[in-house]
Amino acid sequence: MSNLSIDSPRRRRFLAGVGAGLAVYGTAIGTTAADSHESVQVVLDNVGSSAWELVDADEDVGEQGVNNPELTLQEETRYTVVNQGSGPHPLAFRDEDGNDLLSQDSAGSYEDQDDVNYEENGEEMVFTLTEQLADDLDTYICTRHVSMEGAIRTVEDVDATVTFPDQATASSTFTAEEATDPAVSVTVATDTDSAVVVTYEDDTDLVIAGLDVFDADELDGEEDLVIPVEDDGGFPGEHVAHIIPADDLSGEYNPGDTVSADTAEAVINSDAASVVQANLSFDDQTGGEPVDEGDVMATVDVSVADGGADLPYVIDVHPTDDDGELVGTEFVGATDVLSGENENAEIVAERVPDDGAANELPFAGTDSFVVMIHVVDDESAVGDTASPGSFPVLPNVDAEAGPVPGGVTDLAEVTAEFEEDDTDVDDDVEDTDDDEPAETDDTADETDDDEPAETDDTADETDDDVPGFGPVAGVAGLGGLVAYAYSKLVLNGEPPVPADDGLDEPDE
Numbered sequence: 001m002s003n004l005s006i007d008s009p010r011r012r013r014f015l016a017g018v019g020a021g022l023a024v025y026g027t028a029i030g031t032t033a034a035d036s037h038e039s040v041q042v043v044l045d046n047v048g049s050s051a052w053e054l055v056d057a058d059e060d061v062g063e064q065g066v067n068n069p070e071l072t073l074q075e076e077t078r079y080t081v082v083n084q085g086s087g088p089h090p091l092a093f094r095d096e097d098g099n100d101l102l103s104q105d106s107a108g109s110y111e112d113q114d115d116v117n118y119e120e121n122g123e124e125m126v127f128t129l130t131e132q133l134a135d136d137l138d139t140y141i142c143t144r145h146v147s148m149e150g151a152i153r154t155v156e157d158v159d160a161t162v163t164f165p166d167q168a169t170a171s172s173t174f175t176a177e178e179a180t181d182p183a184v185s186v187t188v189a190t191d192t193d194s195a196v197v198v199t200y201e202d203d204t205d206l207v208i209a210g211l212d213v214f215d216a217d218e219l220d221g222e223e224d225l226v227i228p229v230e231d232d233g234g235f236p237g238e239h240v241a242h243i244i245p246a247d248d249l250s251g252e253y254n255p256g257d258t259v260s261a262d263t264a265e266a267v268i269n270s271d272a273a274s275v276v277q278a279n280l281s282f283d284d285q286t287g288g289e290p291v292d293e294g295d296v297m298a299t300v301d302v303s304v305a306d307g308g309a310d311l312p313y314v315i316d317v318h319p320t321d322d323d324g325e326l327v328g329t330e331f332v333g334a335t336d337v338l339s340g341e342n343e344n345a346e347i348v349a350e351r352v353p354d355d356g357a358a359n360e361l362p363f364a365g366t367d368s369f370v371v372m373i374h375v376v377d378d379e380s381a382v383g384d385t386a387s388p389g390s391f392p393v394l395p396n397v398d399a400e401a402g403p404v405p406g407g408v409t410d411l412a413e414v415t416a417e418f419e420e421d422d423t424d425v426d427d428d429v430e431d432t433d434d435d436e437p438a439e440t441d442d443t444a445d446e447t448d449d450d451e452p453a454e455t456d457d458t459a460d461e462t463d464d465d466v467p468g469f470g471p472v473a474g475v476a477g478l479g480g481l482v483a484y485a486y487s488k489l490v491l492n493g494e495p496p497v498p499a500d501d502g503l504d505e506p507d508e
Helices: 131-136 424-435 437-450 452-465 471-491
Strands: 040-047 051-057 071-074 078-083 091-094 100-103 119-121 124-128 139-142 145-156 160-163 167-169 183-190 194-202 205-214 225-228 237-245 269-281 285-287 296-305 313-319 331-334 341-352 365-375 396-398 409-416
Touching: 051 145, 131 145, 160 237, 160 269, 167 183, 183 194, 183 205, 183 237, 183 269, 194 225, 205 225, 269 365, 269 409, 285 296, 296 313, 296 331, 296 365, 296 409, 313 341
Parallel strands: 040 078, 071 145, 167 269, 167 396, 285 409
Antiparallel strands: 040 051, 078 124, 091 100, 091 139, 119 124, 139 145, 160 183, 183 225, 183 396, 194 205, 194 237, 237 269, 269 296, 296 341, 313 331, 313 365, 331 341, 365 409
16 A cells, blocks of 8 residues: 655645646646646736735636635746736735835836846736746735735646546456456656546545555656555546645555645646446357348347446457457447446447458357447447447556456357258259159160060059159169268268278279
8 A cells, every 4th residue: 555745835836737726625626827838817906905806817826706815826927917906006926035026116126037027017017937936936915005915826837647548447357257456547747756646526525546656757658557446435436646746745645535735736737537347248149140241249248337427338349369369450340339237238240340350251150259348439329329449448457467458358159050051952853853864764665665564563653652753763863862961961061981881892
């Protein structure tokens, strides 16, 4: 279990770039200042002679409608601060010792620095918040009314990205008999040693589900970072992955702890994801005929518990190769778009790509296939027809193995039986008719010459047994039946070895 130091000092420079601000603690961790370096306008006005109020701003720099709100400004951003009470209420920006850094009432110590590029135009104070100015900046104040004073927080310009896709854990996989051990996968790109803290919301609190600390060389945005889920109070459901520089950690946190407001201020970036629990049950099954494009090739049972997110998904079917290995780049079918729990979901055959080596259609015989959950990432709705390979795989993360091959999967054998040819008997009989018509006529003529009366009787009897044929023709008919039986044996396997008829070969 990881322990993190995350106590904040009374006042600190914290780091920006996280979405929409922490207006009410616990509901979100978001942007605490402007997340671009473009010019940002901030409008202040006086509340009598007792306080300032924030009237308007291009970015979320503070709370409006309160007296002397704390302002959050980001490094390397150019600000235009409009003081609507500027006549009797000159505005100044000061350090913690009360010294003027920028002022409408006197010469501040930073006003002549080129990189600050300070300008004063009537009500407006225009400046660039450099790193050095940010280090010294502490308050904004009316130089004539000491009660009109508010605090300033500055945001360090740190480049950090985090990607936290929708994913599954504690879910089925064909690579192991047991479900995956609970964990999530996150990718982070930053140049500073950082903690990855994964939280879920409980009422208005942010509770830590799991966390770990990584060196900067591990945070290149290329490798999956695996964070074990050690508090499952919010699972399944939405979780948020936060990045906090390791230098800003000074206490201890464990899974299950509630994140403090000071800790939230140290976040440099965040991303949210649905963390789901999914199960596939794909049993061996047999169909009565070969499977072609557009046919239902099999059915599957599936459940996706997502904490009420109604995550849409499809089940794609992948072939296996001669060694029984998953061929993840080829598909032989898909279900319609689904969500939640489904029994006997039908998989419709469709070969993708057309030139795939392992996904031949029509399919007949027995082969192994892998079913896999793919998460819908467009506007498709439940019940829509889906083509296999249209959507990304839903990752399935294991605490030890990390993301497992194929995500949420199951393996089964599907059998499509061969169709029998019902025309064999008729063909054999017709062949027999064509074989020996001449012999029958010749035999009848010879019999008439020797014993006319008996020949007629015999001919009549023969006609009753095998109409239209003499004795030799009857033998030929039996030969046709034998040929038919033999052909059926060959159709269903190797031809049989003829039995010894007990006759020796004649001497030459």
